Amino acid sequence: MTDTIAFSQEVSNLLHAAEGEPTRACIQCGTCSGTCPVAGYMDHTPRQIIAMINAGYKDQVLESNTFWYCASCYHCTVRCPQDINITELMYALKRYSIWKGKHKEGLVGPTFSEAFVKMIVRGGRSFEPILAPSYIFSFNLREMLQEVTNATELLLKGRLPVIPARIKRLASFKRMIGRIIPMGGLE
Ligand code: SF4
Ligand code: SF4
Incomplete structure:
Protein backbone atom coordinates (compact mmCIF):
# COMPACT_ATOMS: atom_id res chain seq x y z
CA MET A 1 0.00 0.00 0.00
CA GLY A 101 2.37 -1.03 13.83
CA LYS A 102 0.83 2.33 14.78
CA HIS A 103 -1.45 2.88 17.72
CA LYS A 104 -1.92 5.02 20.78
CA GLU A 105 0.42 4.14 23.67
CA GLY A 106 -0.98 2.44 26.74
CA LEU A 107 -3.95 0.69 25.12
CA VAL A 108 -4.64 -2.93 26.05
CA GLY A 109 -6.39 -3.75 22.75
CA PRO A 110 -3.40 -3.82 20.34
CA THR A 111 -1.19 -5.93 22.63
CA PHE A 112 -4.04 -8.29 23.43
CA SER A 113 -5.06 -8.66 19.76
CA GLU A 114 -1.51 -9.35 18.61
CA ALA A 115 -0.92 -11.91 21.38
CA PHE A 116 -4.23 -13.59 20.53
CA VAL A 117 -3.56 -13.81 16.78
CA LYS A 118 -0.01 -15.13 17.31
CA MET A 119 -1.32 -17.76 19.70
CA ILE A 120 -4.01 -18.92 17.28
CA VAL A 121 -1.54 -19.01 14.39
CA ARG A 122 0.90 -21.15 16.42
CA GLY A 123 -1.46 -23.64 17.98
CA GLY A 124 -4.96 -23.09 16.60
CA ARG A 125 -6.45 -22.59 20.07
CA SER A 126 -6.76 -19.92 22.73
CA PHE A 127 -4.83 -20.40 25.99
CA GLU A 128 -5.68 -17.89 28.71
CA PRO A 129 -2.39 -17.98 30.70
CA ILE A 130 -0.53 -16.72 27.61
CA LEU A 131 -3.08 -13.97 27.03
CA ALA A 132 -3.22 -12.75 30.64
CA PRO A 133 0.08 -10.75 30.67
CA SER A 134 -1.22 -8.63 27.77
CA TYR A 135 -3.94 -7.09 29.96
CA ILE A 136 -3.52 -7.99 33.63
CA PHE A 137 -1.01 -5.20 34.35
CA SER A 138 -3.63 -2.62 33.39
CA PHE A 139 -5.64 -3.74 36.45
CA ASN A 140 -5.27 -2.33 39.94
CA LEU A 141 -3.96 -4.61 42.73
CA ARG A 142 -7.40 -5.70 43.91
CA GLU A 143 -8.50 -6.60 40.36
CA MET A 144 -5.26 -8.50 39.79
CA LEU A 145 -5.75 -10.53 42.95
CA GLN A 146 -9.32 -11.28 41.87
CA GLU A 147 -8.07 -12.48 38.48
CA VAL A 148 -5.47 -14.73 40.14
CA THR A 149 -8.15 -16.12 42.48
CA ASN A 150 -10.49 -16.80 39.56
CA ALA A 151 -7.71 -18.50 37.58
CA THR A 152 -6.73 -20.67 40.55
CA GLU A 153 -10.33 -21.78 41.08
CA LEU A 154 -10.69 -22.60 37.39
CA LEU A 155 -7.43 -24.58 37.46
CA LEU A 156 -8.52 -26.57 40.52
CA LYS A 157 -11.83 -27.40 38.85
CA GLY A 158 -10.11 -28.50 35.64
CA ARG A 159 -11.66 -25.64 33.63
CA LEU A 160 -8.30 -24.06 32.77
CA PRO A 161 -5.74 -26.28 31.04
CA VAL A 162 -2.15 -26.31 32.34
CA ILE A 163 -0.65 -27.09 28.93
CA PRO A 164 -1.90 -25.33 25.76
CA ALA A 165 -3.85 -27.62 23.44
CA ARG A 166 -3.07 -27.85 19.73
CA ILE A 167 -5.54 -28.61 17.00
CA LYS A 168 -5.17 -31.57 14.66
CA ARG A 169 -3.75 -30.90 11.19
CA LEU A 170 -2.03 -27.73 12.42
CA ALA A 171 0.12 -27.46 9.28
CA SER A 172 -2.99 -27.31 7.05
CA PHE A 173 -4.54 -24.72 9.35
CA LYS A 174 -1.39 -22.57 9.17
CA ARG A 175 -1.36 -22.80 5.36
CA MET A 176 -4.99 -21.68 5.27
CA ILE A 177 -4.38 -18.77 7.68
CA GLY A 178 -1.31 -17.75 5.69
CA ARG A 179 -3.51 -17.27 2.63
CA ILE A 180 -6.05 -15.02 4.30
CA ILE A 181 -4.05 -12.70 6.56
CA PRO A 182 -0.80 -10.84 6.03
CA MET A 183 1.64 -12.82 8.19
CA GLY A 184 4.57 -10.41 8.20
CA GLY A 185 5.92 -10.13 11.71
CA LEU A 186 3.34 -12.40 13.29
CA GLU A 187 5.36 -15.61 13.43
S1 SF4 B 1 -25.09 6.84 11.12
FE1 SF4 B 1 -24.14 6.43 9.13
S2 SF4 B 1 -24.52 8.27 7.89
FE2 SF4 B 1 -24.90 8.82 10.04
S3 SF4 B 1 -22.94 9.69 10.77
FE3 SF4 B 1 -22.94 7.50 11.28
S4 SF4 B 1 -21.92 6.50 9.52
FE4 SF4 B 1 -22.52 8.56 8.88
S1 SF4 C 1 -20.46 -1.47 17.09
FE1 SF4 C 1 -21.39 -0.68 19.00
S2 SF4 C 1 -19.60 -0.10 20.25
FE2 SF4 C 1 -18.85 -0.29 18.15
S3 SF4 C 1 -18.98 1.77 17.30
FE3 SF4 C 1 -20.89 0.72 16.77
S4 SF4 C 1 -22.33 1.28 18.39
FE4 SF4 C 1 -20.25 1.76 19.15
Missing part, protein backbone atom coordinates in the same frame (compact mmCIF):
# COMPACT_ATOMS: atom_id res chain seq x y z
CA THR A 2 1.45 3.36 -0.88
CA ASP A 3 0.75 6.88 0.23
CA THR A 4 -0.60 7.68 -3.24
CA ILE A 5 -3.83 5.89 -2.29
CA ALA A 6 -6.29 8.02 -0.32
CA PHE A 7 -6.71 6.86 3.29
CA SER A 8 -10.46 6.44 2.77
CA GLN A 9 -9.72 4.12 -0.19
CA GLU A 10 -7.26 2.10 1.92
CA VAL A 11 -9.97 1.68 4.55
CA SER A 12 -12.46 0.70 1.86
CA ASN A 13 -10.05 -1.94 0.58
CA LEU A 14 -9.79 -3.34 4.09
CA LEU A 15 -13.58 -3.55 4.16
CA HIS A 16 -13.38 -5.63 0.95
CA ALA A 17 -15.53 -3.06 -0.81
CA ALA A 18 -16.40 -4.22 -4.31
CA GLU A 19 -16.53 -0.63 -5.54
CA GLY A 20 -16.63 2.92 -4.28
CA GLU A 21 -15.68 4.10 -0.84
CA PRO A 22 -18.36 3.29 1.78
CA THR A 23 -17.23 6.02 4.17
CA ARG A 24 -17.89 8.60 1.43
CA ALA A 25 -21.62 7.80 1.70
CA CYS A 26 -21.69 9.14 5.27
CA ILE A 27 -24.00 12.15 5.66
CA GLN A 28 -22.66 12.96 9.16
CA CYS A 29 -26.09 12.54 10.73
CA GLY A 30 -24.58 11.34 14.03
CA THR A 31 -26.97 8.41 14.50
CA CYS A 32 -24.01 6.05 15.02
CA SER A 33 -22.50 8.21 17.76
CA GLY A 34 -25.87 8.75 19.42
CA THR A 35 -26.54 5.03 19.59
CA CYS A 36 -23.02 3.88 20.57
CA PRO A 37 -22.92 2.68 24.21
CA VAL A 38 -19.20 3.45 24.61
CA ALA A 39 -18.98 6.73 22.68
CA GLY A 40 -18.37 8.56 25.97
CA TYR A 41 -15.07 6.70 26.42
CA MET A 42 -13.83 7.23 22.87
CA ASP A 43 -11.35 9.93 21.83
CA HIS A 44 -13.53 10.51 18.77
CA THR A 45 -17.08 9.33 18.18
CA PRO A 46 -17.81 6.96 15.27
CA ARG A 47 -19.19 9.90 13.25
CA GLN A 48 -16.02 11.90 13.87
CA ILE A 49 -13.78 8.98 12.92
CA ILE A 50 -15.56 8.64 9.58
CA ALA A 51 -15.19 12.37 8.94
CA MET A 52 -11.48 12.10 9.79
CA ILE A 53 -11.03 9.14 7.42
CA ASN A 54 -12.68 11.08 4.62
CA ALA A 55 -10.46 14.09 5.36
CA GLY A 56 -7.35 11.87 5.16
CA TYR A 57 -6.36 12.29 8.82
CA LYS A 58 -4.58 8.94 8.92
CA ASP A 59 -2.20 9.62 11.82
CA GLN A 60 -4.95 11.09 13.99
CA VAL A 61 -7.24 8.14 13.27
CA LEU A 62 -4.51 5.61 14.13
CA GLU A 63 -3.75 7.52 17.36
CA SER A 64 -7.40 7.36 18.43
CA ASN A 65 -8.69 4.82 20.95
CA THR A 66 -12.09 4.74 19.20
CA PHE A 67 -11.87 1.41 17.35
CA TRP A 68 -10.13 -0.28 20.30
CA TYR A 69 -13.03 0.70 22.56
CA CYS A 70 -15.68 -0.54 20.10
CA ALA A 71 -17.69 -3.32 21.75
CA SER A 72 -18.91 -4.76 18.40
CA CYS A 73 -22.54 -4.39 19.45
CA TYR A 74 -23.68 -3.48 15.88
CA HIS A 75 -26.13 -0.81 17.14
CA CYS A 76 -24.58 1.76 14.83
CA THR A 77 -24.56 -0.55 11.83
CA VAL A 78 -28.23 -1.50 12.00
CA ARG A 79 -29.26 2.16 12.46
CA CYS A 80 -27.07 3.88 9.87
CA PRO A 81 -29.37 5.40 7.22
CA GLN A 82 -26.62 4.98 4.63
CA ASP A 83 -26.08 1.26 5.32
CA ILE A 84 -22.45 1.79 6.28
CA ASN A 85 -21.10 -1.21 8.16
CA ILE A 86 -19.50 0.82 10.93
CA THR A 87 -18.74 -2.22 13.11
CA GLU A 88 -16.73 -3.81 10.30
CA LEU A 89 -15.05 -0.47 9.80
CA MET A 90 -13.88 -0.59 13.43
CA TYR A 91 -12.49 -4.11 12.88
CA ALA A 92 -10.80 -2.91 9.69
CA LEU A 93 -9.12 -0.08 11.57
CA LYS A 94 -7.84 -2.52 14.20
CA ARG A 95 -6.34 -4.71 11.47
CA TYR A 96 -4.85 -1.69 9.74
CA SER A 97 -3.39 -0.34 12.98
CA ILE A 98 -1.67 -3.64 13.83
CA TRP A 99 -0.51 -4.11 10.26
CA LYS A 100 1.10 -0.65 10.25
Whole structure:
Protein backbone atom coordinates (compact mmCIF):
# COMPACT_ATOMS: atom_id res chain seq x y z
CA MET A 1 0.00 0.00 0.00
CA THR A 2 1.45 3.36 -0.88
CA ASP A 3 0.75 6.88 0.23
CA THR A 4 -0.60 7.68 -3.24
CA ILE A 5 -3.83 5.89 -2.29
CA ALA A 6 -6.29 8.02 -0.32
CA PHE A 7 -6.71 6.86 3.29
CA SER A 8 -10.46 6.44 2.77
CA GLN A 9 -9.72 4.12 -0.19
CA GLU A 10 -7.26 2.10 1.92
CA VAL A 11 -9.97 1.68 4.55
CA SER A 12 -12.46 0.70 1.86
CA ASN A 13 -10.05 -1.94 0.58
CA LEU A 14 -9.79 -3.34 4.09
CA LEU A 15 -13.58 -3.55 4.16
CA HIS A 16 -13.38 -5.63 0.95
CA ALA A 17 -15.53 -3.06 -0.81
CA ALA A 18 -16.40 -4.22 -4.31
CA GLU A 19 -16.53 -0.63 -5.54
CA GLY A 20 -16.63 2.92 -4.28
CA GLU A 21 -15.68 4.10 -0.84
CA PRO A 22 -18.36 3.29 1.78
CA THR A 23 -17.23 6.02 4.17
CA ARG A 24 -17.89 8.60 1.43
CA ALA A 25 -21.62 7.80 1.70
CA CYS A 26 -21.69 9.14 5.27
CA ILE A 27 -24.00 12.15 5.66
CA GLN A 28 -22.66 12.96 9.16
CA CYS A 29 -26.09 12.54 10.73
CA GLY A 30 -24.58 11.34 14.03
CA THR A 31 -26.97 8.41 14.50
CA CYS A 32 -24.01 6.05 15.02
CA SER A 33 -22.50 8.21 17.76
CA GLY A 34 -25.87 8.75 19.42
CA THR A 35 -26.54 5.03 19.59
CA CYS A 36 -23.02 3.88 20.57
CA PRO A 37 -22.92 2.68 24.21
CA VAL A 38 -19.20 3.45 24.61
CA ALA A 39 -18.98 6.73 22.68
CA GLY A 40 -18.37 8.56 25.97
CA TYR A 41 -15.07 6.70 26.42
CA MET A 42 -13.83 7.23 22.87
CA ASP A 43 -11.35 9.93 21.83
CA HIS A 44 -13.53 10.51 18.77
CA THR A 45 -17.08 9.33 18.18
CA PRO A 46 -17.81 6.96 15.27
CA ARG A 47 -19.19 9.90 13.25
CA GLN A 48 -16.02 11.90 13.87
CA ILE A 49 -13.78 8.98 12.92
CA ILE A 50 -15.56 8.64 9.58
CA ALA A 51 -15.19 12.37 8.94
CA MET A 52 -11.48 12.10 9.79
CA ILE A 53 -11.03 9.14 7.42
CA ASN A 54 -12.68 11.08 4.62
CA ALA A 55 -10.46 14.09 5.36
CA GLY A 56 -7.35 11.87 5.16
CA TYR A 57 -6.36 12.29 8.82
CA LYS A 58 -4.58 8.94 8.92
CA ASP A 59 -2.20 9.62 11.82
CA GLN A 60 -4.95 11.09 13.99
CA VAL A 61 -7.24 8.14 13.27
CA LEU A 62 -4.51 5.61 14.13
CA GLU A 63 -3.75 7.52 17.36
CA SER A 64 -7.40 7.36 18.43
CA ASN A 65 -8.69 4.82 20.95
CA THR A 66 -12.09 4.74 19.20
CA PHE A 67 -11.87 1.41 17.35
CA TRP A 68 -10.13 -0.28 20.30
CA TYR A 69 -13.03 0.70 22.56
CA CYS A 70 -15.68 -0.54 20.10
CA ALA A 71 -17.69 -3.32 21.75
CA SER A 72 -18.91 -4.76 18.40
CA CYS A 73 -22.54 -4.39 19.45
CA TYR A 74 -23.68 -3.48 15.88
CA HIS A 75 -26.13 -0.81 17.14
CA CYS A 76 -24.58 1.76 14.83
CA THR A 77 -24.56 -0.55 11.83
CA VAL A 78 -28.23 -1.50 12.00
CA ARG A 79 -29.26 2.16 12.46
CA CYS A 80 -27.07 3.88 9.87
CA PRO A 81 -29.37 5.40 7.22
CA GLN A 82 -26.62 4.98 4.63
CA ASP A 83 -26.08 1.26 5.32
CA ILE A 84 -22.45 1.79 6.28
CA ASN A 85 -21.10 -1.21 8.16
CA ILE A 86 -19.50 0.82 10.93
CA THR A 87 -18.74 -2.22 13.11
CA GLU A 88 -16.73 -3.81 10.30
CA LEU A 89 -15.05 -0.47 9.80
CA MET A 90 -13.88 -0.59 13.43
CA TYR A 91 -12.49 -4.11 12.88
CA ALA A 92 -10.80 -2.91 9.69
CA LEU A 93 -9.12 -0.08 11.57
CA LYS A 94 -7.84 -2.52 14.20
CA ARG A 95 -6.34 -4.71 11.47
CA TYR A 96 -4.85 -1.69 9.74
CA SER A 97 -3.39 -0.34 12.98
CA ILE A 98 -1.67 -3.64 13.83
CA TRP A 99 -0.51 -4.11 10.26
CA LYS A 100 1.10 -0.65 10.25
CA GLY A 101 2.37 -1.03 13.83
CA LYS A 102 0.83 2.33 14.78
CA HIS A 103 -1.45 2.88 17.72
CA LYS A 104 -1.92 5.02 20.78
CA GLU A 105 0.42 4.14 23.67
CA GLY A 106 -0.98 2.44 26.74
CA LEU A 107 -3.95 0.69 25.12
CA VAL A 108 -4.64 -2.93 26.05
CA GLY A 109 -6.39 -3.75 22.75
CA PRO A 110 -3.40 -3.82 20.34
CA THR A 111 -1.19 -5.93 22.63
CA PHE A 112 -4.04 -8.29 23.43
CA SER A 113 -5.06 -8.66 19.76
CA GLU A 114 -1.51 -9.35 18.61
CA ALA A 115 -0.92 -11.91 21.38
CA PHE A 116 -4.23 -13.59 20.53
CA VAL A 117 -3.56 -13.81 16.78
CA LYS A 118 -0.01 -15.13 17.31
CA MET A 119 -1.32 -17.76 19.70
CA ILE A 120 -4.01 -18.92 17.28
CA VAL A 121 -1.54 -19.01 14.39
CA ARG A 122 0.90 -21.15 16.42
CA GLY A 123 -1.46 -23.64 17.98
CA GLY A 124 -4.96 -23.09 16.60
CA ARG A 125 -6.45 -22.59 20.07
CA SER A 126 -6.76 -19.92 22.73
CA PHE A 127 -4.83 -20.40 25.99
CA GLU A 128 -5.68 -17.89 28.71
CA PRO A 129 -2.39 -17.98 30.70
CA ILE A 130 -0.53 -16.72 27.61
CA LEU A 131 -3.08 -13.97 27.03
CA ALA A 132 -3.22 -12.75 30.64
CA PRO A 133 0.08 -10.75 30.67
CA SER A 134 -1.22 -8.63 27.77
CA TYR A 135 -3.94 -7.09 29.96
CA ILE A 136 -3.52 -7.99 33.63
CA PHE A 137 -1.01 -5.20 34.35
CA SER A 138 -3.63 -2.62 33.39
CA PHE A 139 -5.64 -3.74 36.45
CA ASN A 140 -5.27 -2.33 39.94
CA LEU A 141 -3.96 -4.61 42.73
CA ARG A 142 -7.40 -5.70 43.91
CA GLU A 143 -8.50 -6.60 40.36
CA MET A 144 -5.26 -8.50 39.79
CA LEU A 145 -5.75 -10.53 42.95
CA GLN A 146 -9.32 -11.28 41.87
CA GLU A 147 -8.07 -12.48 38.48
CA VAL A 148 -5.47 -14.73 40.14
CA THR A 149 -8.15 -16.12 42.48
CA ASN A 150 -10.49 -16.80 39.56
CA ALA A 151 -7.71 -18.50 37.58
CA THR A 152 -6.73 -20.67 40.55
CA GLU A 153 -10.33 -21.78 41.08
CA LEU A 154 -10.69 -22.60 37.39
CA LEU A 155 -7.43 -24.58 37.46
CA LEU A 156 -8.52 -26.57 40.52
CA LYS A 157 -11.83 -27.40 38.85
CA GLY A 158 -10.11 -28.50 35.64
CA ARG A 159 -11.66 -25.64 33.63
CA LEU A 160 -8.30 -24.06 32.77
CA PRO A 161 -5.74 -26.28 31.04
CA VAL A 162 -2.15 -26.31 32.34
CA ILE A 163 -0.65 -27.09 28.93
CA PRO A 164 -1.90 -25.33 25.76
CA ALA A 165 -3.85 -27.62 23.44
CA ARG A 166 -3.07 -27.85 19.73
CA ILE A 167 -5.54 -28.61 17.00
CA LYS A 168 -5.17 -31.57 14.66
CA ARG A 169 -3.75 -30.90 11.19
CA LEU A 170 -2.03 -27.73 12.42
CA ALA A 171 0.12 -27.46 9.28
CA SER A 172 -2.99 -27.31 7.05
CA PHE A 173 -4.54 -24.72 9.35
CA LYS A 174 -1.39 -22.57 9.17
CA ARG A 175 -1.36 -22.80 5.36
CA MET A 176 -4.99 -21.68 5.27
CA ILE A 177 -4.38 -18.77 7.68
CA GLY A 178 -1.31 -17.75 5.69
CA ARG A 179 -3.51 -17.27 2.63
CA ILE A 180 -6.05 -15.02 4.30
CA ILE A 181 -4.05 -12.70 6.56
CA PRO A 182 -0.80 -10.84 6.03
CA MET A 183 1.64 -12.82 8.19
CA GLY A 184 4.57 -10.41 8.20
CA GLY A 185 5.92 -10.13 11.71
CA LEU A 186 3.34 -12.40 13.29
CA GLU A 187 5.36 -15.61 13.43
S1 SF4 B 1 -25.09 6.84 11.12
FE1 SF4 B 1 -24.14 6.43 9.13
S2 SF4 B 1 -24.52 8.27 7.89
FE2 SF4 B 1 -24.90 8.82 10.04
S3 SF4 B 1 -22.94 9.69 10.77
FE3 SF4 B 1 -22.94 7.50 11.28
S4 SF4 B 1 -21.92 6.50 9.52
FE4 SF4 B 1 -22.52 8.56 8.88
S1 SF4 C 1 -20.46 -1.47 17.09
FE1 SF4 C 1 -18.85 -0.29 18.15
S2 SF4 C 1 -18.98 1.77 17.30
FE2 SF4 C 1 -20.89 0.72 16.77
S3 SF4 C 1 -22.33 1.28 18.39
FE3 SF4 C 1 -21.39 -0.68 19.00
S4 SF4 C 1 -19.60 -0.10 20.25
FE4 SF4 C 1 -20.25 1.76 19.15
